[in-house]
Amino acid sequence: xxxxxxxxxxxxxxxxxxxxxxxxxxxxxxxxxxxxxxxxxxxxxxxxxxxxxxxxxxxxxxxxxxxxxxxxxxxxxxxxxxxxxxxxxxxxxxxxxxxxxxxxxxxxxxxxxxxxxxxxxxxxxxxxxxxxxxxxxxxxxxxxxxxxxxxxxxxxxxxxxxxxxxxxxxxxxxxxxxxxxxxxxxxxxxxxxxxxxxxxxxxxxxxxxxxxxxxxxxxxxxxxxxxxxxxxxxxxxxxxxxxxxxxxxxxxxxxxxxxxxxxxxxxxxxxxxxxxxxxxxxxxxxxxxxxxxxxxxxxxxxxxxxxxxxx
Numbered sequence: 001x002x003x004x005x006x007x008x009x010x011x012x013x014x015x016x017x018x019x020x021x022x023x024x025x026x027x028x029x030x031x032x033x034x035x036x037x038x039x040x041x042x043x044x045x046x047x048x049x050x051x052x053x054x055x056x057x058x059x060x061x062x063x064x065x066x067x068x069x070x071x072x073x074x075x076x077x078x079x080x081x082x083x084x085x086x087x088x089x090x091x092x093x094x095x096x097x098x099x100x101x102x103x104x105x106x107x108x109x110x111x112x113x114x115x116x117x118x119x120x121x122x123x124x125x126x127x128x129x130x131x132x133x134x135x136x137x138x139x140x141x142x143x144x145x146x147x148x149x150x151x152x153x154x155x156x157x158x159x160x161x162x163x164x165x166x167x168x169x170x171x172x173x174x175x176x177x178x179x180x181x182x183x184x185x186x187x188x189x190x191x192x193x194x195x196x197x198x199x200x201x202x203x204x205x206x207x208x209x210x211x212x213x214x215x216x217x218x219x220x221x222x223x224x225x226x227x228x229x230x231x232x233x234x235x236x237x238x239x240x241x242x243x244x245x246x247x248x249x250x251x252x253x254x255x256x257x258x259x260x261x262x263x264x265x266x267x268x269x270x271x272x273x274x275x276x277x278x279x280x281x282x283x284x285x286x287x288x289x290x291x292x293x294x295x296x297x298x299x300x301x302x303x304x305x306x307x308x309x310x311x
Contacts (some may be wrong), residue, residue: 004128018261038215041127041286046300047274048281048307050133056214059125059138064217068123071166072115076142076218079097080120083145083226085113090150096134098151101181104192104220107170110146110155111187117153117212119144122224124210128202129158137161137219142211145227152234154207173237174237180237182206194221196241197248202279203239205269207231214219224298236268250275254306258299277307 043053068076087109092102108122113119121144131138142157152173160167168187173180184199185192202208209228212218241247253271254263262269272280283289284303 002100038212038218038221039288040215041211041213043285044287044294046295046304047287048300048304049131050281051131051136053285054131054136054213056125056130056138056217059217061216063161064125064138065219067138067161068142068219071142072117074117075114075119076121076123078117078120080223083120083223084148084230085110085144087121087151087153089148095150095176097177097181098172100183100194103151103172103174104185106151106153106172107155107183107185107187107192108190109171110153111145111168113146114142114144114155114157119146120223121155122158122210122227123219124212124224125214127213127286127288128208128282130213132278135160138213141210142162143227145230150174152180166276171203173206173234175235179223180235182237183238183240194240194242194245196245198241198249200239200241201275204263204272204276206234206237206239208279209288211283211286232240236270238270254280256299256302256304256306258295259303261290262290274307274309284299 003161043049070114087106090102094100098106110119114121121142123140123142125138126141129135132135132139132242138161140159142155144155146153146155152175154171156169156171157166158169170185170192172185174182174183182203184195184203186195207260208216210224212224216226239247250273254260259272260303261267263272266273280289280303284295284300287294
């Protein structure tokens with residue numbers, strides 16, 4: 001049974017949520033209010049991480065705000081009513097499979113919308129990318145979602161805390177084919193370069209949920225929750241590997257029952273292979289996976305042994 005708040009109560013609850021620290025309102029449907037907060041990113045010392053958790057105590061919220069804003073203050077901190085920016089209808093009616101040029105056009109379009117201040121990005125310091133074995137620096141992200149009946153499109157504008165320039169990356173999910181086909185690319189000016197194996201290492205099932213490296217290193221908790229809700233309800237898809245970048249044989253997938261409830265050929269998310277070891281190690285150690293409980297000590301031992309097997 002779903003309880004519906006009267007309009008007066010809705011207004012009062014919104015004001016209350018805004019006044020409580022660490023709590024932000026999210027509207028679900030038209031009338032249900034669900035308070036949301038960012039789960040603290042606390043390592044659970046599973047021994048899965050290749051490097052010790054990165055110490056971010058000296059990286060302040062002020063550092064985050066200043067560095068994030070260098071992308072252009074007119075492009076972020078947007079007021080919003082819908083987390084997903086609508087795109088115009090696809091120009092080619094009845095399309096059954098987007099052309100590569102149509103995919104690139106979508107990617108350039110969302111890049112331009114972001115640069116014009118017409119997107120609704122959430123800004124954060126990403127947990128997975130910040131905990132990279134090589135980078136080991138705060139990774140600043142601006143993430144925006146777009147959609148029409150033909151495609152789901154995502155834009156990632158990204159740089160490390162010590163870099164000067166922002167990189168632009170995009171995912172287009174072609175919804176005109178079954179299962180949908182995910183295209184990954186880096187955008188440099190007018191040039192769009194498709195990627196396959198490099199992106200697949202973290203994106204086994206398409207776009208990843210947003211997990212900040214610290215609960216205060218995100219600019220909009222409600223928007224984060226709304227975009228994550230959109231990502232969680234994405235269709236099961238497959239990844240496009242450009243010519244010359246064919247998917248190699250990654251061996252046997254992970255067979256742990258706790259994981260294959262979602263990550264299996266017949267489930268909502270794609271199987272996991274050892275090539276996905278980095279996001280597996282980070283998300284399990286920081287308690288984000290499995291989503292509703294932590295692995296037992298025996299399961300951690302089994303997972304670690306599987307990850308460390310030689311091909």
